[in-house]
Amino acid sequence: MPKKFLTLSIILTLSFLKFANAENYRISNPSSKDSSQFYSELAKVSKTPYKLGSYNLKVFGLKIYNIELYGENPVFKYNNKFALVINYHRKFQKDRLVERSIQEIARINNIKDQDLLNNYKVKLQEMFFDVNNGDRKTAIFDPK
Secondary structure (H helix, E strand, C coil), X not given: CCHHHHHHHHHXXXXXXHHHCCCCEEECCCCCCCHHHHHXXXXXXXXXXXXXXXXXXXXXXXXXXXXXXXXCCCCCCCCCCEEEEEEECCCECHHHHHHHHHHHHHHHHCCCCHHHHHHHHHHHHHXXXXXXXXXXXXXXXXXX
C-alpha cells in the first residue's frame, strides 16, 4: 500500500473514531454534486483551506472514489478544523458502505471487540447515505 494512501487511511480511520464519539461533525447533503455547495462546505473549515492530501482508490483498474483532506492550517492536527471530501465514481448502497467501512476500521486498527464495532456501525448507519456515481460527500470536523 503506498505510504500516501496509508497515511490518509489512518487519518480517515482516526477521524471516524473521533466522529463516532463526538457530536461535532456534520456530513453534507447526500446528493451533493454542486460545486458552489462544495466551496461553501470548505469555507466552514477556513476561508482559505489547505489541501493536505488526496488519494484515488482503484480496484482492478476501476475508479472507486477520490478522497481529499482539507484543513485550516497547512499541517494536520486534530485540534484544528478539517474536512474529508469523498468523490464517488461508483454507485454504492449505504449498507454495503457501512459493512466495508467497519471491516476496514477493524483491520486497520486491529479491533476485535464486537460491541465496539457494533457501536461504530450504528454511528455509520446514521452518517452514511446511498451514493451514486458523481456524488460528493463532505464531512466537517470542528474540535470546538
